[in-house]
Amino acid sequence: MTPPPGWYPDPHAPHRQRWWDGTAWTEHRSAPGAPAAPPPGSGTAGRTKAIAVTAAGAVLVAAIVTGAAVALGGGDGDGTETRTAPTSAPGTGPGSPEPAPGASTSKPSAADPAVVEDQLNGITFPLLDGWVRPQYVAQDDVVMTTDGTYDCPAGVGLCRHGMVFSRTVTENDEKSPEVLARADISEAADEAYDRDRLGRELHGGLTSHQVVKSGPVAVAGRAGYLVRWRVKTAKGPGGYVQSLVFPSSVGTESPVLVRYVFDAGEDGPPLADMDRITKGIRPFGDADTGGGVGSSIGPAD
Numbered sequence: 001m002t003p004p005p006g007w008y009p010d011p012h013a014p015h016r017q018r019w020w021d022g023t024a025w026t027e028h029r030s031a032p033g034a035p036a037a038p039p040p041g042s043g044t045a046g047r048t049k050a051i052a053v054t055a056a057g058a059v060l061v062a063a064i065v066t067g068a069a070v071a072l073g074g075g076d077g078d079g080t081e082t083r084t085a086p087t088s089a090p091g092t093g094p095g096s097p098e099p100a101p102g103a104s105t106s107k108p109s110a111a112d113p114a115v116v117e118d119q120l121n122g123i124t125f126p127l128l129d130g131w132v133r134p135q136y137v138a139q140d141d142v143v144m145t146t147d148g149t150y151d152c153p154a155g156v157g158l159c160r161h162g163m164v165f166s167r168t169v170t171e172n173d174e175k176s177p178e179v180l181a182r183a184d185i186s187e188a189a190d191e192a193y194d195r196d197r198l199g200r201e202l203h204g205g206l207t208s209h210q211v212v213k214s215g216p217v218a219v220a221g222r223a224g225y226l227v228r229w230r231v232k233t234a235k236g237p238g239g240y241v242q243s244l245v246f247p248s249s250v251g252t253e254s255p256v257l258v259r260y261v262f263d264a265g266e267d268g269p270p271l272a273d274m275d276r277i278t279k280g281i282r283p284f285g286d287a288d289t290g291g292g293v294g295s296s297i298g299p300a301d
Contacts, residue, residue, distance in 0.1 A: 003020060003022075004022060005020060005021050005022040005038075006020060007019060007020075007030060010029060017029065017030045018030075019038075019039050113127075114126065114127045115127060116133055116143055117284070118143060118166045120168060121166060121168055121248050121250065121256045122248060122249055122250035122283055122284050123220060123248075123249070123256070123281055123282065123284070124281070124282050124283075125143050125144065125164065125166070125280065126276065126277060126280030127144060128273055128276060128277065130146055130162075130269060130273075131145065131146060131147070131269070131273075132144065132145060132147045137163075138197075139165070140165075140167075141166055141167040142163060142164070142165055143164045143258075144163075144164050145160045145162060145163050145164075146160055146162035146163075146269055148160075150267075152202035152203065152236075153202070153204060153235035154200075154201055154202055154204045154234075154235050154236075156200055156201075156202065157196070157200055159203075159263075161262070161267055161268050161269060162260075162261065162262050162263065162268065162269040162273070163192075163259075163260075163261045164260055164261075164277060165258065165259040165261075166256065166257070166258050167256075167257050168254050168255070168256060168257070169254060169255040169256070170254065174255075175247075176225075177223070177224045177225035177245040177247070177255060178216075178225040180225075180243075180245040180255055180257065181214075181224075181225045181227045181243045181244065181245040182214075182227055182243075184227075184243040184257060184259070185227045185229055185241065185242075185243040188241045188242075189206060189209055189229055189241045190206065192231075192239065193206045193231050193233050193238065193239060193241070201234075203233035203234065203235055203236050203238070204233055204234030204235030205233065205234045206232070206233055207232050207234055208231070208232045209230065209231045209232070210229065211227065211229055212228050212229065212230045212240070213226070213227075213228040213242075214226065214227045217244070219244065219278060219281050220246070220249060220281050220282050221283070222246045223246065223247075224245055224246025224247075225244075225245055225246075226242055226243065226244040226245075228240060228241070228242040228260075228274070229241050229242075230264070236263075236265075237263060237265030237267075237268070238263075238264050239261065239262055239263040239264045240260070240262045240264060240268075240271060241259070241261055241262075242274055243257065243258075243259055244257070244259075244260070244278060245257050245258075249283040250283075258278075260277070262274065
């Protein structure tokens, strides 16, 4: 069933309300706590009717979300968490701009809901406040993102204020974390703030960059290396990108590359989260392994 016209949680910014006209999302949005009156031209008149539609919509969405969570395995008692839009709610209806969910090597940890596992590389990441497990993300190897999306500064596409990627370096035989991190940072900046895989300049293009931090760092007890850039873009506040490389603690100890992409400005995640996430990376089954910024091996400014 298609939900009736009304105010519902915006699938791209759940803290706000967005008007659903019965068939697709409109551009009408309301701030939290604002009066939920029908937008002009919506064909829904009268404060009483607006309140009734909003209340009915809230009940309907709650019922759909509950049913979807059970269907997706959220109620099987394994301690995992499901953060996704219901399959029959407006968020995935006709006209929804969200891409299909991409494959990810990470999954919730049954032992600790505040930890995300990268099984391929045998490590876990801390899930800090304001961060969620990837849902409806087109990019590969995403470990976590900030919650919600926003319209990209250049007026095309949807962007996220923060993303963290984890992948195994297999393109060459190079093993040096420093060499790999320095080689990756330029590509990381281009993919995050210059052009995406569709060739779109979501931020108007990258105009300049500055190295703000680089040096050795201990990660999960292994000697790694990081490079961090501050990038400026033609539109919007730009951001920070970081390439972190360290040897895996499993298998052939292939190098693990972790990329960080943080928007600058007041809407971006705290820059200190880069160091917090790095410090919290652990190998499977070893919560006490030291490492990260602040350990005996620290990054140089």
